[in-house]
Amino acid sequence: MDAMTLLHERNSMGKLTGPPPDRQQLDALYRAALRAPDHKQLTPWRFIEFSGEGLDRLGELFAKAEYQANPHTDDGTMDAARKKVRRAPMIIAVIAKVTPDFPKVPPIEQIISAGCAAHGILLAAQALGLGGMWRSGGYAFDTTVRQGLGLAEHDQIVGFLYLGQPGGRNKPLPERDPDDFVERWD
């Protein structure tokens, strides 16, 4: 696939099956992430890869988050939280490692950079014939999840990237006209 087609036709894939990306594919995904634009070369990124039993550990953390938010939460909600992680054979949590008070690089720039890294992973996944979907849910902002993943005070989870083999048909892409979004100062 040529680069422009990839950029114009990136499409999230929510239905994902095994096997997970292999090590060679993962290396390519991370290399794409590491080319994210990065003011002052802070490399404000951290990735946590979950597969196999690691997914269940993440699911347990999601269930714990539900419980901490509401100790009266029912078993069904806790189970649903556990099962969410099994929507893909692999999840990569993309974390912005934020350095507060860094001259000229405010936290928002570091978080955007991590967002670009996530986008790089999704684009690279599609280029390799993999499927991917960026999800946050409430868990990306949850204190229990943040603690469980070892985030420092200023870090942010920018997303959970669900990755695997495409398990469904690509949805039609939305028709969007650049002119609806662009203002020109000629």
Ligand SMILES: Cc1cc2nc3c(=O)[nH]c(=O)nc-3n(C[C@H](O)[C@H](O)[C@H](O)COP(=O)(O)O)c2cc1C
């Ligand atoms: C930061 C971020 C968080 C997202 N979180 C979710 C989510 O929790 N659940 C969801 O269904 N889609 C979520 N999305 C949207 C999907 O990843 C996807 O972009 C959307 O379904 C549109 O599909 P498309 O990317 O193919 O246009 C999120 C997107 C971003 C950028």
